[in-house]
Amino acid sequence: MAVTIKDVAKRAGVNPSTVSRAIHDHPAISDKTKEKVQKAMAELGYSRNSAAQMLASGKAGAIGVVFPPVENKSEQPFFMKILTAINEEARQNEITVSIASGYSNDTLLSQVQVMYQEKRVDGFILLYAGEADDVRNYLLADGIPFVVVGTPVERANEITAVDNDNKLMGSEATQYLASLGHKRIAFVSNVDSGEVFHERYLGFSTKVQALGLTGQLLRTTEEFEIGEATALVVLDDILAIKVIQRLSEQGIAVPQDISVISFNNSIFASLIHPYLTTFDINITQLGHRSVQKLVHLLAYPEDYREKVTVPFELKVRESTKAV
Amino acid sequence: MAVTIKDVAKRAGVNPSTVSRAIHDHPAISDKTKEKVQKAMAELGYSRNSAAQMLASGKAGAIGVVFPPVENKSEQPFFMKILTAINEEARQNEITVSIASGYSNDTLLSQVQVMYQEKRVDGFILLYAGEADDVRNYLLADGIPFVVVGTPVERANEITAVDNDNKLMGSEATQYLASLGHKRIAFVSNVDSGEVFHERYLGFSTKVQALGLTGQLLRTTEEFEIGEATALVVLDDILAIKVIQRLSEQGIAVPQDISVISFNNSIFASLIHPYLTTFDINITQLGHRSVQKLVHLLAYPEDYREKVTVPFELKVRESTKAV
DNA sequence: CTGAAAGCGCTTACAG
DNA sequence: CTGAAAGCGCTTACAG
Numbered sequence: 001m002a003v004t005i006k007d008v009a010k011r012a013g014v015n016p017s018t019v020s021r022a023i024h025d026h027p028a029i030s031d032k033t034k035e036k037v038q039k040a041m042a043e044l045g046y047s048r049n050s051a052a053q054m055l056a057s058g059k060a061g062a063i064g065v066v067f068p069p070v071e072n073k074s075e076q077p078f079f080m081k082i083l084t085a086i087n088e089e090a091r092q093n094e095i096t097v098s099i100a101s102g103y104s105n106d107t108l109l110s111q112v113q114v115m116y117q118e119k120r121v122d123g124f125i126l127l128y129a130g131e132a133d134d135v136r137n138y139l140l141a142d143g144i145p146f147v148v149v150g151t152p153v154e155r156a157n158e159i160t161a162v163d164n165d166n167k168l169m170g171s172e173a174t175q176y177l178a179s180l181g182h183k184r185i186a187f188v189s190n191v192d193s194g195e196v197f198h199e200r201y202l203g204f205s206t207k208v209q210a211l212g213l214t215g216q217l218l219r220t221t222e223e224f225e226i227g228e229a230t231a232l233v234v235l236d237d238i239l240a241i242k243v244i245q246r247l248s249e250q251g252i253a254v255p256q257d258i259s260v261i262s263f264n265n266s267i268f269a270s271l272i273h274p275y276l277t278t279f280d281i282n283i284t285q286l287g288h289r290s291v292q293k294l295v296h297l298l299a300y301p302e303d304y305r306e307k308v309t310v311p312f313e314l315k316v317r318e319s320t321k322a323v
Numbered sequence: 324m325a326v327t328i329k330d331v332a333k334r335a336g337v338n339p340s341t342v343s344r345a346i347h348d349h350p351a352i353s354d355k356t357k358e359k360v361q362k363a364m365a366e367l368g369y370s371r372n373s374a375a376q377m378l379a380s381g382k383a384g385a386i387g388v389v390f391p392p393v394e395n396k397s398e399q400p401f402f403m404k405i406l407t408a409i410n411e412e413a414r415q416n417e418i419t420v421s422i423a424s425g426y427s428n429d430t431l432l433s434q435v436q437v438m439y440q441e442k443r444v445d446g447f448i449l450l451y452a453g454e455a456d457d458v459r460n461y462l463l464a465d466g467i468p469f470v471v472v473g474t475p476v477e478r479a480n481e482i483t484a485v486d487n488d489n490k491l492m493g494s495e496a497t498q499y500l501a502s503l504g505h506k507r508i509a510f511v512s513n514v515d516s517g518e519v520f521h522e523r524y525l526g527f528s529t530k531v532q533a534l535g536l537t538g539q540l541l542r543t544t545e546e547f548e549i550g551e552a553t554a555l556v557v558l559d560d561i562l563a564i565k566v567i568q569r570l571s572e573q574g575i576a577v578p579q580d581i582s583v584i585s586f587n588n589s590i591f592a593s594l595i596h597p598y599l600t601t602f603d604i605n606i607t608q609l610g611h612r613s614v615q616k617l618v619h620l621l622a623y624p625e626d627y628r629e630k631v632t633v634p635f636e637l638k639v640r641e642s643t644k645a646v
Numbered sequence: 647c648t649g650a651a652a653g654c655g656c657t658t659a660c661a662g
Numbered sequence: 663c664t665g666a667a668a669g670c671g672c673t674t675a676c677a678g
Contacts, residue, residue, distance in 0.1 A: 002442075004655055015665045020657060028663055047440035051377035052655035055670050060374070062421070062443075067407070074404035075590040081397035083406075084390070084424050091434060096443055098385070098419050101407050111414065117370035119325075120385075120419055238594070245595045267398040271561070271591075272568045327671055338649045343673060351647055375671035378654050 003046045012040035023048070054119065063090060063294055064121040066135060067101040068128035069108050075238075077266045078283060079127060082149065085287025086125060093295055100124075109134045116144055122298050125149065125290050129161065130195050145297040147290050151195050151307075160297060160305045162290040164281045164312050166196055170203025173233045173261045173279065174211070176314060181323040182231035182259060184214040188243055189235040190221060197235060200263065204233050226252065230323055231259040237268040240276055244319070259320040274318035285310045326367045335363035346371070377442065386413060386617055387444040389458060390424040391451035392431050398561075400589045401606060402450060405472065408610025409448060416618055423447075432457045439467055445621050448472065448613050452484065453518050468620040470613050474518050474630075483620060483628045485613040487604045487635050489519055493526025496556045496584045496602065497534070499637060504646040505554035505582060507537040511566055512558040513544060520558060523586065527556050549575065553646055554582040560591040563599055567642070582643040597641035608633045 005023075009016040014033060021029045022037035040046075054060055065086055073079050087097045098121055100111040112135050115121050124139060129150025132140075139146045140158065147160040170187075177185055187204045191197050201217065208215030218224045218232075220243065226232075234240040240262035244254050254260050254274050262269070265280035289308050296303065328346075332339040337356060344352045345360035363369075377383055388409055396402050410420045421444055423434040435458050438444045447462060452473025455463075462469045463481065470483040493510075500508055510527045514520050524540065531538030541547045541555075543566065549555075557563040563585035567577050577583050577597050585592070588603035612631050619626065 002440075002655095006655080016655090017657075017666080018664055021664085024657090030663060033663080047437070049378070049655050050441040050443050051374050051383070052670090053657080054374035055372070055378050055672085056655075056657040058657095058670075072590075073407060074400040074402075076403075077397040079397075080403045080406075083403075083422070084396060087422055087424050091430075096421050096438070098421050099406070099410055101410050107414075114370070115419070117325075118373040120373050241595060267395075268594075272564060272595075325671095329671080339671090340650080340673075341648055344648085347673090353647060356647080372671050375654090376673080378656085379671075379673040381654075381673095 002049070003044045004049070005046075007044055008037065008040045008046050011044060012036045058119075060119055060122045061094065062096040062098055062121045063291070064112065064115050064124045065097055065099050066108065066112060066124055066126045066128075067099065069102055069105050071103060073101070078264070081283045082127065082287040082290075085284040086291055088284075089288040089291035093291065095291070095295070105134045109138060113138065116142075123147075123294050125294055129153075129163070143301075145294060145301060147293045147297065149286055149290050151199070153195060156307070158305055160293050160307070162286055162293060162308045162310065164286070165309050166199030167203035167206075169263060169279050169281075169312055170200035170233065171207040172203075172314065173200075173263070174204050174207035174213075174215075176277075177231040177233070177259060177261060177320070178207075178211050178213060180231075180259065180320060182213075184228045185231045185233060186216045186218045186226065186229040187233045187235075188218045188220060188224075188239065190219070190239050191235070192219065200233075200235065220246075226258065229258065231261070231320070234260055234262040237262050237264045237266045237276055237278055240278070240319070241268055241272065244274070254319050255321040259323075261320055265315050269315070270317070277317045277320040278315055280313045280315050282310050282312060325372070326369045327372070328369075330367055331360065331363045331369050334367060335359045381442075383442055383445045384417065385419040385421055385444045386614070387435065387438050387447045388420055388422050389431065389435060389447055389449045389451075390422065392425055392428050394426060396424070401587070404606045405450065405610040405613075408607040409614055411607075412611040412614035416614065418614070418618070428457045432461060436461065439465075446470075446617050448617055452476075452486070466624075468617065468624060470616045470620065472609055472613050474522070476518060479630070481628055483616050483630070485609055485616060485631045485633065487609070488632050489522030490526035490529075492586060492602050492604075492635055493523035493556065494530040495526075495637065496523075496586070497527050497530035497536070497538075499600075500554040500556070500582060500584060500643070501530075501534050501536060503554075503582065503643060505536075507551045508554045508556060509539045509541045509549065509552040510556045510558075511541045511543060511547075511562065513542070513562050514558070515542065523556075523558065543569075549581065552581065554584070554643070557583055557585040560585050560587045560589045560599055560601055563601070563642070564591050564595065567597070577642050578644040584643055588638050592638070593640070600640045600643040601638055603636045603638050605633050605635060 005016045005019045009019045019037050022034045067073055090097045102108045123145035126148045129148045129152050132154045149162050151163045152159045187201050189197055240260055262276050262278045265278045269276040269278045328339045328342045332342045342360050345357045390396055413420045425431045446468035449471045452471050452475050455477045472485050474486045475482050510524050512520055563583055585599050585601045588601045592599040592601045
């Protein structure tokens with residue numbers, strides 16, 4: 001019923017193996033034959049059968065995207081956005097994207113194992129980094145190609161990663177506030193672990209020191225006092241708008257009384273006023289590059305694992321002002 | 324290298340065809356033989372080769388999830404959440420989820436066509452409804468199994484759909500406000516088309532009429548006056564928090580001066596105060612049911628197309644109060 | 647209840 | 663530059 005390589009071969013008056021080679025643009029096949037085959041394919045409306053191709057070639061032509069085992073994925077626009085970007089780039093490479101998601105490490109691991117063992121995918125993109133977990137250990141142990149979006153803390157040397165330079169971003173946030181004349185700045189976070197927090201905070205505190213400013217760390221999990229600070233570097237957009245509301249309840253207005261700068265440039269940054277001055281982390285690029293790196297790894301499994309750093313961009317909006 | 328059905332057969336002392344049947348729990352195979360095969364599989368660590376299975380059986384064991392061709396998918400938690408739910412249910416059914424996304428109807432259509440023609444998927448779940456578009460027309464024309472999340476306006480009779488009852492939700496929103504003593508209520512929207520808007524608004528206006536209340540439609544795209552209204556039914560959470568901020572700038576406080584009720588119960592509903600009274604639309608259930616319906620359709624292609632209505636639930640929070 | 651055989655639609659050494 | 667053949671790992675009528 002469906003058009004096969006045999007039908008095309010018959011129509012073009014060649015052997016099926018020649019059709020297969022023509023399709024893959026094999027250098028040994030003459031241009032003339034390639035044209036004949038092209039023509040026959042077009043006339044018959046040929047589509048390859050991916051299952052047959054996978055079986056014969058041993059390649060799945062698909063990659064798995066692994067979401068973090070957390071409940072609140074849907075609250076973070078990051079995931080949908082990078083998934084879209086990954087799919088876009090995958091399509092350019094004629095690769096299909098399958099997904100693995102779950103709320104525990106166990107379900108995630110078993111999905112990843114099944115996907116790989118059943119040869120449904122050739123490799124993986126992990127959308128979370130940090131400490132090693134079961135999934136990463138499995139991939140590493142079995143030598144399965146994968147790339148991580150984010151920065152692994154362990155065995156970073158053996159892992160291809162794509163990330164922003166969070167330390168530099170923390171530093172530039174501070175620098176920008178300093179350029180507006182702020183001298184007393186606080187870093188605000190709702191967590192005290194995680195690579196993203198560590199790096200952004202490190203960039204902040206290093207820069208504070210370098211410029212001779214006054215800096216401190218404020219945790220939103222406890223009651224906190226702004227004190228003398230005239231500017232805040234907040235871990236991400238969503239936290240920033242919560243902080244701004246809390247300040248507003250205390251009669252402190254942003255940016256009139258205090259400036260706020262944050263990270264990610266998500267929907268939350270331009271949801272309500274004051275729109276946030278924030279760093280765009282270029283999620284589309286993160287997605288594209290991670291696919292490219294994985295494709296490379298698939299072709300050259302023994303090549304070096306390297307880290308790709310994607311540039312960010314400051315978006316100045318309403319939440320910051322000069323003192 | 325990888326363990327195949329042949330290896331298992333040899334170990335179990337049976338024919339490969341028997342192994343295949345045992346794996347699929349074929350009724351003709353004796354329990355004793357099934358056990359032998361189970362044991363051999365476990366000992367050898369057998370995993371099926373999905374490509375071979377797909378080729379031999381003609382089934383992909385995978386479904387495609389199609390995202391709407393819009394830019395702002397990542398801003399709506401709905402998509403990530405339903406994707407997670409779909410994947411969860413698919414896993415229960417040993418089905419893989421692949422995705423199709425793009426910013427134009429053309430790229431979306433070509434992805435869907437390729438996925439189906441290359442036999443990578445058996446059917447699709449469309450995450451958008453409303454007017455017929457190229458993708459849906461293609462699926463309908465070629466008799467490809469699919470289910471829609473949402474309510475199609477055309478040819479609804481030929482399409483399996485999973486949705487909430489938006490009209491009823493609009494009605495119950497109004498009813499709830501009326502029960503709090505509100506008599507002048509406005510419906511607030513930033514669009515004037517789309518099934519979701521139409522249905523929710525229809526439910527609102529029908530109920531307003533039935534209860535003898537005063538109702539009106541306010542468009543946020545223009546300057547609007549609350550007028551005499553003491554309560555607002557807002558199209559969705561994200562719009563609601565924007566409206567609340569606008570009111571606040573005019574010195575109107577929610578819920579002290581005016582009540583607000585909205586829909587979706589997304590992250591935006593409990594992001595900042597006042598937390599929103601809103602309807603939870605049960606996205607997890609929408610996702611699960613859509614997979615179940617598709618699986619059914621795959622097994623019984625000639626069965627009726629039907630609509631599944633998933634219940635919703637009112638979440639009372641801070642944005643509404645009695646007059 | 648089980649086996650032997652053909653076939654699914656490709657790819658790829660091997661020949662020439 | 664191209665063909666003939668074997669093989670990838672399953673499934674499934676057909677026999678018995």
